[in-house]
Amino acid sequence: MKKETRVTILPGDGIGPEVMEQGYKILKVLKKKFKLNISHYECDIGGIAIDKHGVSLPKCTIDSCAESDAVLLGSIGGPKWDNLPSHLRPEKSALLALRKHFNLFSNIRPAKIYPELHYLSPLRYDISKIGFDILCIRELTGGIYFGKPSGNSGYGLMENSFDTEIYYKFEIERISKMAFQIARLRKKCVTSIDKANVLNSSILWRKTVDSVSKSYPDISLNHLYVDNAAMQIIKNPSQFDVMLSSNLFGDILSDECAAIIGSIGMLPSASFNEKNFGIYEPSGGSAPDIAGKNIANPIAQILCISMFLYYTMKLPEISYLLEMSVREALRIGYRTKDISDSKKYVSTDEFGSQVAKLLSSRA
Numbered sequence: 001m002k003k004e005t006r007v008t009i010l011p012g013d014g015i016g017p018e019v020m021e022q023g024y025k026i027l028k029v030l031k032k033k034f035k036l037n038i039s040h041y042e043c044d045i046g047g048i049a050i051d052k053h054g055v056s057l058p059k060c061t062i063d064s065c066a067e068s069d070a071v072l073l074g075s076i077g078g079p080k081w082d083n084l085p086s087h088l089r090p091e092k093s094a095l096l097a098l099r100k101h102f103n104l105f106s107n108i109r110p111a112k113i114y115p116e117l118h119y120l121s122p123l124r125y126d127i128s129k130i131g132f133d134i135l136c137i138r139e140l141t142g143g144i145y146f147g148k149p150s151g152n153s154g155y156g157l158m159e160n161s162f163d164t165e166i167y168y169k170f171e172i173e174r175i176s177k178m179a180f181q182i183a184r185l186r187k188k189c190v191t192s193i194d195k196a197n198v199l200n201s202s203i204l205w206r207k208t209v210d211s212v213s214k215s216y217p218d219i220s221l222n223h224l225y226v227d228n229a230a231m232q233i234i235k236n237p238s239q240f241d242v243m244l245s246s247n248l249f250g251d252i253l254s255d256e257c258a259a260i261i262g263s264i265g266m267l268p269s270a271s272f273n274e275k276n277f278g279i280y281e282p283s284g285g286s287a288p289d290i291a292g293k294n295i296a297n298p299i300a301q302i303l304c305i306s307m308f309l310y311y312t313m314k315l316p317e318i319s320y321l322l323e324m325s326v327r328e329a330l331r332i333g334y335r336t337k338d339i340s341d342s343k344k345y346v347s348t349d350e351f352g353s354q355v356a357k358l359l360s361s362r363a
């Protein structure tokens, strides 16, 4: 029997536990029907961990992740914890801390429009019907999210707050290599996003990406300023293959990509370090406005498992079968509220069960 793959499951806050419940259904099918040797352990993270353990990232959670081959995360944060001092908010003290702890510098967010859902895209039909398949590659452990100094000073009208956008050459080099290598398996085209007409960090970014590109002569590279990129994603998304960006620009542009595929509830994400250790999490958040109502879209969470099968377990065929099961559910008319154009929709639970059933029938 193949070696056991150990997964730590971190449902987190808001809709996290509801969509993760659907992930569990998929894992059950993978274990029972596909006979995959996966073991999983659930731990607390985020606001719920503050409530239960007094800290957002308990040591037992880090230890379990460290002993695992991969982590499946739901989402973190919510209004209950929004008023904590910035450094204690779960987004920083748990999510960013986890990314930094495991050195997950490379974040991948695949934004593909499904033909079944063209009508949902806010793009003009003549643009969305052409289709697009953008792979956002976002640097995840550097830039303004982590740069020092960051803080507050001054009083009265001179009170001020500051953050630092800083990029080291090695950080740009390693994420660029990742982008070029992945582009090799796709349409061989990288678009690097920056603001090199203004920011020093972007000038180094562009210079370094150019220099790394010399080792990948088979890949075409072009550069776009981030403001233009934000516009091009809406005007002509099919021009993009791999989109490479810094931490902050990638955060913003990946949400834009989610919007044009129809819902943030469908955009999965995977973050890796040099050892290919991966954390898989939906790109969206804990959606407090719909949490607890059994209406959240579980597709992003389910597609995270498809990414896990592909990147951690190296099982591209089963990864594909899972993605096809999601598409089949859509094709036969299953819709959660966010992707329904009528008053009819199914619950989070029903959607998850249907995908699990379809996957099971493909075993």
Ligand SMILES: NC(=O)c1ccc[n+]([C@@H]2O[C@H](COP(=O)([O-])OP(=O)(O)OC[C@H]3O[C@@H](n4cnc5c(N)ncnc54)[C@H](O)[C@@H]3O)[C@@H](O)[C@H]2O)c1
Pocket (backbone or CB within 6 Å): 015, 019, 074, 075, 076, 077, 078, 079, 091, 095, 263, 264, 265, 266, 281, 282, 283, 284, 285, 286, 287, 288, 289, 290, 295, 296, 297, 298, 300, 338
């Ligand atoms: N990775 C994470 O854990 C993560 C990511 C982003 C935001 N957050 C946190 O989540 C909280 C809410 O943030 P926000 O409102 O800016 O972003 P959000 O992504 O949670 O929600 C934005 C909008 O998208 C909708 N949405 C998100 N996921 C959905 C899903 N699966 N199905 C249907 N609709 C969905 C929400 O209902 C909301 O209208 C904040 O505390 C934020 O910091 C966490």
Ligand SMILES: CC(C)[C@H](C(=O)O)[C@@H](O)C(=O)O
Pocket (backbone or CB within 6 Å): 091, 092, 095, 096, 251, 283, 284, 285
């Ligand atoms: C919650 C927040 C810290 C996080 C980020 O900005 O990275 C989220 O928006 C994401 O896209 O994963």
Ligand SMILES: [Mg+2]
Pocket (backbone or CB within 6 Å): 251, 252, 255, 283
């Ligand atoms: Mg984001």
